[in-house]
Amino acid sequence: xxxxxxxxxxxxxxxxxxxxxxxxxxxxxxxxxxxxxxxxxxxxxxxxxxxxxxxxxxxxxxxxxxxxxxxxxxxxxxxxxxxxxxxxxxxxxxxxxxxxxxxxxxxxxxxxxxxxxxxxxxxxxxxxxxxxxxxxxxxxxxxxxxxxxxxxxxxxxxxxxxxxxxxxxxxxxxxxxxxxxxxxxxxxxxxxxxxxxxxxxxxxxxxxxxxxxxxxxxxxxxxxxxxxxxxxxxxxxxxxxxxxxxxxxxxxxxxxxxxxxxxxxxxxxxxxxxxxxxxxxxxxxxxxxxxxxxxxxxxxxxxxxxxxxxxxxxxxxxxxxxxxxxxxxxxxxxxxxxxxxxxxxxxxxxxxxxxxxxxxxxxxxxxxxxxxxxxxxxxxxxxxxxxxxxxxxxxxxxxxxxxxxxxxxxxxxxxxxxxxxxxxxxxxxxxxxxxxxxxxxxxxxxxxxxxxxxxxxxxxxxxxxxxxxxxxxxxxxxxxxxxxxxxxxxxxxxxxxxxxxxxxxxxxxxxxxxxxxxxxxxxxxxxx
Numbered sequence: 001x002x003x004x005x006x007x008x009x010x011x012x013x014x015x016x017x018x019x020x021x022x023x024x025x026x027x028x029x030x031x032x033x034x035x036x037x038x039x040x041x042x043x044x045x046x047x048x049x050x051x052x053x054x055x056x057x058x059x060x061x062x063x064x065x066x067x068x069x070x071x072x073x074x075x076x077x078x079x080x081x082x083x084x085x086x087x088x089x090x091x092x093x094x095x096x097x098x099x100x101x102x103x104x105x106x107x108x109x110x111x112x113x114x115x116x117x118x119x120x121x122x123x124x125x126x127x128x129x130x131x132x133x134x135x136x137x138x139x140x141x142x143x144x145x146x147x148x149x150x151x152x153x154x155x156x157x158x159x160x161x162x163x164x165x166x167x168x169x170x171x172x173x174x175x176x177x178x179x180x181x182x183x184x185x186x187x188x189x190x191x192x193x194x195x196x197x198x199x200x201x202x203x204x205x206x207x208x209x210x211x212x213x214x215x216x217x218x219x220x221x222x223x224x225x226x227x228x229x230x231x232x233x234x235x236x237x238x239x240x241x242x243x244x245x246x247x248x249x250x251x252x253x254x255x256x257x258x259x260x261x262x263x264x265x266x267x268x269x270x271x272x273x274x275x276x277x278x279x280x281x282x283x284x285x286x287x288x289x290x291x292x293x294x295x296x297x298x299x300x301x302x303x304x305x306x307x308x309x310x311x312x313x314x315x316x317x318x319x320x321x322x323x324x325x326x327x328x329x330x331x332x333x334x335x336x337x338x339x340x341x342x343x344x345x346x347x348x349x350x351x352x353x354x355x356x357x358x359x360x361x362x363x364x365x366x367x368x369x370x371x372x373x374x375x376x377x378x379x380x381x382x383x384x385x386x387x388x389x390x391x392x393x394x395x396x397x398x399x400x401x402x403x404x405x406x407x408x409x410x411x412x413x414x415x416x417x418x419x420x421x422x423x424x425x426x427x428x429x430x431x432x433x434x435x436x437x438x439x440x441x442x443x444x445x446x447x448x449x450x451x452x453x454x455x456x457x458x459x460x461x462x463x464x465x466x467x468x469x470x471x472x473x474x475x476x477x478x479x480x481x482x483x484x485x486x487x488x489x490x491x492x493x494x495x496x497x498x499x500x501x502x503x504x505x506x507x508x509x510x511x512x513x514x515x516x517x518x519x520x521x522x523x524x525x526x527x528x
């Protein structure tokens with residue numbers, strides 16, 4: 001290289017000579033980029049369900065089958081942020097997950113992840129004629145069984161017992177069906193996974209032969225839970241408060257589990273007081289009075305209200321109205337046009353429907369896949385070519401069914417992120433679903449791969465779920481009516497998320513260009 005010689009060259013040379021001695025004093029104060037290092041996929045042998053990944057708190061929960069030894073876990077999948085270095089290679093060897101396992105991912109900074117395992121082991125201990133279900137304490141190694149006052153504790157018939165994982169547990173005594181003397185606590189040695197623990201079985205007499213333990217009133221449904229005597233005629237009755245006559249709950253509304261039984265009492269009136277009681281043969285529990293809830297209408301489920309912002313961004317609400325739904329249009333419009341738009345193509349030929357399209361937005365090869373989606377919530381801001389969204393709207397009702405219409409045209413998947421390359425050229429799938437949750441605030445979605453934060457459908461915050469996924473194209477609208485699956489009947493939601501997407505894996509920038517989904521007339525039902 002030749003220096004350009006000018007009249008200023010001596011001055012430049014002098015300045016350079018002055019600066020060179022100072023170069024050793026110059027510090028690099030530019031910070032390294034802060035890029036969170038995430039575990040993006042993980043799996044192990046003997047899982048009962050997919051692992052839950054909590055990227056906010058750097059935690060992973062594995063769900064192990066009851067026959068899997070938590071002290072000898074072998075991982076089959078371990079994927080993390082590209083470029084990171086893990087403190088240990090989980091794909092090699094066995095790991096003890098009877099206690100938390102810590103793994104550090106490093107790239108500029110260190111991020112410590114904690115992996116824990118949870119294992120549900122089915123346990124039971126049943127005695128003929130017992131009252132309700134046995135209480136089983138796996139931590140204290142205790143079993144408590146209640147029997148009527150007239151029971152002979154020296155001659156109790158055990159109908160079945162299971163205190164450890166199936167097929168690999170041994171007990172001493174063997175606890176085969178038969179008569180046992182449990183006048184004094186029964187000691188049982190239980191062995192599995194190479195370890196033996198000492199259990200104690202206690203039998204208690206009770207005067208209450210039937211008890212009503214829990215009553216949960218929804219809008220048009222009451223759930224009741226009770227304990228009665230095993231083998232007795234266990235049932236429920238209900239009536240409106242103030243009525244004289246009791247109504248027998250039909251047998252097909254009642255579920256029995258030994259001495260425990262429950263009922264789904266349906267076809268009720270919202271905002272009405274009812275009384276419920278449980279019966280076991282001629283014995284009746286105390287009465288419980290409850291009031292059914294009100295119903296709630298899903299706002300703007302017909303998608304008839306729209307306005308066009310800046311001649312580019314379609315918004316699914318009146319310009320001067322209250323926003324309830326939002327779309328990914330604000331993100332798609334950074335590189336192209338809205339891919340969620342109103343449509344005159346509706347199931348009944350009236351009003352509007354919403355049309356969701358999956359497109360590649362950008363110029364030439366510069367851009368990315370944008371899957372058309374609509375959801376209850378709000379698009380917060382654009383993050384480069386990605387988006388930050390708030391999922392969910394406040395909600396307290398407990399619907400039983402999710403209804404609506406859809407029409408779908410599936411295209412072959414021609415764009416896929418690294419984790420979904422195996423789906424290339426396969427038919428794209430749409431996804432329509434509803435979640436009821438107990439979030440304390442809207443759920444923040446971040447689609448940027450560097451700090452990605454997406455829904456975990458295994459999260460304990462989800463109270464109920466209902467949805468459909470299909471890759472089948474249809475030439476006309478299809479009506480759907482989906483029952484919501486609840487994890488518990490006594491949990492009250494705080495948020496509802498209804499979401500529809502033309503490409504199920506659009507959050508991962510995976511889908512087929514041209515996949516198109518129409519949806520309309522979304523609503524909730526409150527009876528069965």
